[in-house]
Amino acid sequence: MALLPIKIHPDPVxxxxxxxxxxxxxxxxxxxEDKIQTMNAAPGVGLAAxxxxxxxxxxxxxPSAGEDPTALxxxxxxxxxxDRGRVIDDEGCLSIPGITEKVARPTYVKIEAQNLEGETFxxxxxxxxxxxxxxxxxxxxxxxxxxxxxxxxxxxxxxxMKRMARDQEAVG
Numbered sequence: 001m002a003l004l005p006i007k008i009h010p011d012p013v014x015x016x017x018x019x020x021x022x023x024x025x026x027x028x029x030x031x032x033e034d035k036i037q038t039m040n041a042a043p044g045v046g047l048a049a050x051x052x053x054x055x056x057x058x059x060x061x062x063p064s065a066g067e068d069p070t071a072l073x074x075x076x077x078x079x080x081x082x083d084r085g086r087v088i089d090d091e092g093c094l095s096i097p098g099i100t101e102k103v104a105r106p107t108y109v110k111i112e113a114q115n116l117e118g119e120t121f122x123x124x125x126x127x128x129x130x131x132x133x134x135x136x137x138x139x140x141x142x143x144x145x146x147x148x149x150x151x152x153x154x155x156x157x158x159x160x161m162k163r164m165a166r167d168q169e170a171v172g
Contacts, residue, residue: 004038004052009096009161013050015142018057021076024118032058032074032116040066044094046132048139051095059136063128073123078113078137081122083130091135091145098164101157103148105131 007013021028031054039047043065049058057077064071085107092100109130111123125133135145146157 002034002037003041004034006038006042006047006094007051007053009093009144009146010165011095013053013055014095014139014144016050016055017142018048018050018055018140021056021058021114024076024114024116028058028076029116032060035060036062036072036074039094042094045128046136047094048136050139050142057140059140061125061129061132061136063132071129074116075111075123075133075136076114076116076118078111078133078140080109080111080134080137082108082110083134084108087127089131091131093135093145096144096146096161099146099157099160101146101149101153103145105134109133111137 031049035047035049035052038052039060039062045063045065046059046061049056059075059078060072061075062072083106086104087107088102088104090100091103107130108126109124111133112120113123114120138145149157
């Protein structure tokens, strides 16, 4: 297993609509294991393949942040088939470090996905699990949580990101 470098916004891979996984093999399993290790080291509660430079529909979700092994799910080709409710809560992203903002997400989601053997399963999530699933499925579609902001919140984040980019250029 290896830690993978996390892509940081504005890396263009974060805006790619990821391709459907069609080959379920050892390479896919190794990538999933590396992503789990990377997510836990960050630490985070979810990680999409594009965040480590792979343009495939593979995501890891673990709302326990590595504390509860039963909370970890590997999602291959996930699709949201049902959602209900709405709640606004803080959200951040490993690919946009240092920025959190309030984002509206469903309080419940149901997805269909495949496991690492290609078998289809259904997963339901509420509250934080629903938020994490939606966030990671967005990543697989090239959507970032900052895209879900509006008005003054969106403008404030844009200004902060510009400042961060200028500061990074000054250091680099």
